[in-house]
Amino acid sequence: MVTPHDRWRDWGGDGPLLHFAHANGFPPAAYAVLLDRLAWDFHVVSWEGRPLWPGSDPTAIRSWRPLAKDLRNTLVSRGLRGLIGVGHSLGAVLSLMAAHRRPDLFTALVLIDPVIFSGTRARGWALMKAFGRGDRLYLVRGARGRREFWPDRETARLCWAAKRTFAGWVDGALDDYVEDGLVEAGSGRFRLRYPRTWEARIFELTPHDLWREVRALDLPILAIRGETSDTFLKGAARKLERVGRRARVVEIPGTGHMVPMQAPERVAQEIRRFVLE
Numbered sequence: 043m044v045t046p047h048d049r050w051r052d053w054g055g056d057g058p059l060l061h062f063a064h065a066n067g068f069p070p071a072a073y074a075v076l077l078d079r080l081a082w083d084f085h086v087v088s089w090e091g092r093p094l095w096p097g098s099d100p101t102a103i104r105s106w107r108p109l110a111k112d113l114r115n116t117l118v119s120r121g122l123r124g125l126i127g128v129g130h131s132l133g134a135v136l137s138l139m140a141a142h143r144r145p146d147l148f149t150a151l152v153l154i155d156p157v158i159f160s161g162t163r164a165r166g167w168a169l170m171k172a173f174g175r176g177d178r179l180y181l182v183r184g185a186r187g188r189r190e191f192w193p194d195r196e197t198a199r200l201c202w203a204a205k206r207t208f209a210g211w212v213d214g215a216l217d218d219y220v221e222d223g224l225v226e227a228g229s230g231r232f233r234l235r236y237p238r239t240w241e242a243r244i245f246e247l248t249p250h251d252l253w254r255e256v257r258a259l260d261l262p263i264l265a266i267r268g269e270t271s272d273t274f275l276k277g278a279a280r281k282l283e284r285v286g287r288r289a290r291v292v293e294i295p296g297t298g299h300m301v302p303m304q305a306p307e308r309v310a311q312e313i314r315r316f317v318l319e
Contacts, residue, residue: 049089049090049091049094049095050087050088050089050090050116050120051070051071051087051088051089051090052085052086052087053077053078053080053081053086053087053088054081054085054086055080055081055082055083055084055085055086056084056085057083057084057085057318058084058085058126058149058317058318059084059085059087059122059124059125059126060080060084060085060086060087060125060126060128060313061087061088061089061117061122061125061126061127061128061137062077062080062086062087062088062128062129062130062133063088063089063091063113063127063128063129063130063132063133063134063136063137064088064090064091064129064130064132064133065129065130065131065132065133066093066131066132066241066244066245067185067236067241068130068219068223068236069090069094069222069223069235069236070088070089070090070222071218071221071222072215072218072219072222072223072303073088073130073218073302073303073306074214074215074218074222075212075214075215075218075303075306076302076303076306076309076310079306079307079310080128080310080313082310083310083314083317083318084126084313084317089113089116091109091112091113091133091136092108092109092112092240093236093237093240093241093244094235094236098240100237100239100240100242100243100244101243103243103247104247105247105249106132106135106136106139106244106247106248106249107139109132109136109244110135110136110139110140110143111140111143113136113137113140114140114143114144114147117140117144117147118144118147122147123146123147124146124147124148124149125147125148125149126148126149126150126151126152126313126317127140127141127147127148127150127151127152128151128152128154128313129151129152129153129154129156130154130155130302131154131155131156131157131273131299132157132244133154134151134152134153134154134155134156134157134265135153135156135157135158135249135252137151137153138151138153138156138252138255138256138259139252139255141255141259141261142255142258142259145259145260145261148261149261149262150261150262150263150264150316150317151259151261151262151263151264152263152264152265152266152313152316152317153263153264153265153266154265154266154301154302154309155266155267155268155271155273155274155299155301156265156273156274157248157249157273157274158252158256158274158278158282159250159251159252159275159278160253160275160277160278160281161277161278163275163277163278164250164251165250167248167250168250168251171250176246176247176248177242177246179245179246179248181245182242182245182246185238185241185242185245186238186239186242187238188234188238188241189201190233190234190238191227191231191232191233192224192231192232192233193230193231193232194230194232195220195221195224195232198220198224198232199216199217199220202216202219202220203216207300208300208303210296210297210298210300210304211300211303211304212303212304212305212306212307215303215306216303219303222235223235223236253281253285256282256285256286256289257285257286257287259286259287260287260288261288262288262289262316263282263286263288263289263290264289264290264291264292264312264313264316265279265282265289265290265291265292266291266292266293266294266301266309266312266313267279267291267292267293267294267301268293268294268297268298268299268300268301268304269293269294269295269296269297269298270297270298271297271298271299271301272298272299273299274299279291279293292312294308294309294312
């Protein structure tokens with residue numbers, strides 16, 4: 043029987059130990075192009091969060107904090123310290139939260155297009171949640187309506203290739219997602235491995251204010267922003283540099299929120315420069 047402790051993968055490589063935390067809706071192997079490139083300079087490991095554990099219940103959480111605790115406990119149980127914590131989107135925030143509670147687990151953080159809000163967006167989202175309207179967010183509705191079953195992987199790949207989320211992905215990245223993002227469901231069909239109920243729940247519980255965590259951390263932080271990102275907006279990026287004790291932001295032209303799949307080579311270069319040079 044597969045347990046949460048078994049959802050660990052070692053991508054190999056030499057150098058400092060680097061843990062990668064995945065985004066909402068995307069298992070770690072969807073980032074294989076980036077992780078294989080990072081393994082040139084780092085020893086890369088990743089772990090699959092609770093949504094990818096068979097039988098896990100999305101209604102059991104009321105915030106992202108239990109997911110951050112899952113990550114923290116996994117690293118502690120493996121006796122790991124002094125990691126480079128890299129994460130994309132949700133994974134970036136979970137790494138930030140884990141470091142806030144246990145800064146000794148990390149030597150540096152790399153937040154790739156993190157879900158960090160500021161200004162009117164933060165205030166508006168706080169009000170929506172306070173009035174119980176979080177489930178009306180367009181991302182929540184979209185996740186709940188996502189197609190769950192496919193007759194074969196090629197049909198899914200052709201459909202996804204035409205969608206905006208996957209625009210500009212480098213060769214091989216979509217194939218990696220198709221391979222790891224679908225599992226056999228019997229009768230020759232395939233289903234999403236990352237349940238849409240989990241994806242919707244995570245969107246619904248998105249935190250509106252992470253600035254306490256940012257202010258408290260005395261770790262080097264690099265945030266990598268996609269130039270046209272609709273998630274990590276320019277205002278939040280400027281505030282991160284202003285509020286974070288040792289934070290800086292780099293922006294990658296021609297990319298959006300899915301920057302790890304659109305420009306994995308450039309992302310890897312920025313991480314290498316930040317950590318090793």
